[in-house]
Amino acid sequence: MKTAGTTPGNGVLLEVDGVTLQYKTKQHLVTATYRVGFSVHRGDRYIVLGPSGCGKSTLLKGVAGFLKPVEGSIRLNGKTIDKPGPDRMMVFQEFDQLLPWKTVKQNVMFPMVTSGKFPAREAGDRALAAIDKVGLSKFTDIYPHMLSGGMKQRVAIARAMAMEPDILLMDEPFAALDALTRRKMQEELLQLWEDIRFTVLFVTHSIEEAIIVGNRILVLSPHPGQVKAELDADDHSLAGGAGFAALQTRIHDMLFAERVEEEKVQ
């Protein structure tokens, strides 16, 4: 709750202020996050990290506008988010987020054209540039079902970035990939960030991924998700160093301690 009440401006792009999110299942009303607050600055690689069930994906859906908070507010550029929109492009974990009836290029163009943000011709050029950025120039006219999982995620990232959204929302985009591809994609994402300096809100359950990708890590506790800590991770991005390992242990202990306490209570 330390960021609650931060005034917009000063590079603050996204403000999440005391947000409680609930969703309904058939039998229960589940409180996914309880009074979560943080703010993302322009150019941040902001990680939301937590074990499964801490409501991190729900939180991202809240920011995307798919879910309205029952308490608190989410503001982008000072404006309250109330519905999904192309100013926040989402990259999902699932591979089926690409439209199977469109080629790679058409997929990347689709949101640019339908949202009316760019005219068709410019959208085409921007799509090609974005596809080139993620290294898929050879595959522009191919349908998604012929691509591997990693390539599909690259297309999804290209599609999101070509829109030049205010913020990129990534919901465990590499979780369904094999370990080698995941590692490569993390490096590529960092390289892209070096090139373009976008703002990204990145949800993951992997401590390692959080430290590699992020410059700022929000640690959530589970059931319901509450802010446990916000950590700085900028210096540790080159994996393998002593700082990396120390931070990894620190976060691990933080999440592990929670579990021990829980067991004691039970």
Next chain:
Amino acid sequence: MTQSDTILPPARPEFVRDTLDASNIGEIIRPLSVWERISNITGVRRVFILVVLALIWQAYAVPLDNPLIFPTFTETVQALWTVTASGELPARVLASVKVLLMGYAAGVFLAAVLTTFAVSTRIGTDFLSTLTAMFNPLPAIALLPLALLWFGLGNPSLIFVLIHSVLWPVSLNTHSGFLSVSDTLRMAGNNYGLTGIRFVTRILIPAAFPSILTGLKIGWAFAWRTLIAAELVFGVSSGSGGLGWFIFENRNQLEVANVFAGLVTVIIIGLLVESVIFRTIEIHTVRKWGMQR
């Protein structure tokens, strides 16, 4: 557990090798033989089956030698040729197809309206499920007596039963197709700011296209069947009846070869629509998109 203490894997030396350049390995990709490629063409395999069936027909009918009960394949082909050349059969086919297309188009349109209503509201969903549960099992032809009473002898009655035969299967399949569109795709669509009718046309319809196509195919088969059956019951009042009436007339005149020719025409038209029109649509949509093998 005691075994793991005694049995240890032996220590082995490590090794590192240079892999061969691909050109040294020789044949990596080999084209399939001509025979394999020919048998890979679906059309060739289907035609082969048809030829075998025709041979069996001929082999059965020739020794039977009873053109009044079961004419041979060649006699049927001859009869087919005569009635086609005289222009009688094409006129009948045209009459049937015209009515069919009108009924089919109207049925599909109504199905589109009904499913749009069903996806947009919950009461619409209930409405559709109840109606399809009630009317889908009801054979369209069973409504014909009632239709004749309401609309009289003529095309309107035929179109009424055709609509009934098309509407329910198409709505049912389209609706279940819409329901099976993944949440991820829906969220992706919403993320781009698509809502309402734009969301339906740009996300839901293409994403549900395999089911929609299945619905259209089933609807087509039902419609064709219903039409021929309905025409068998009564000729169209304008005098030049359809294909079903052609079959009925020839049976009355004991022109059995012509009856067979009529039946073959019904089958051929069914096959053509299925294997040419729907297949072409399939190849250029769901197969190209990898949504169906």
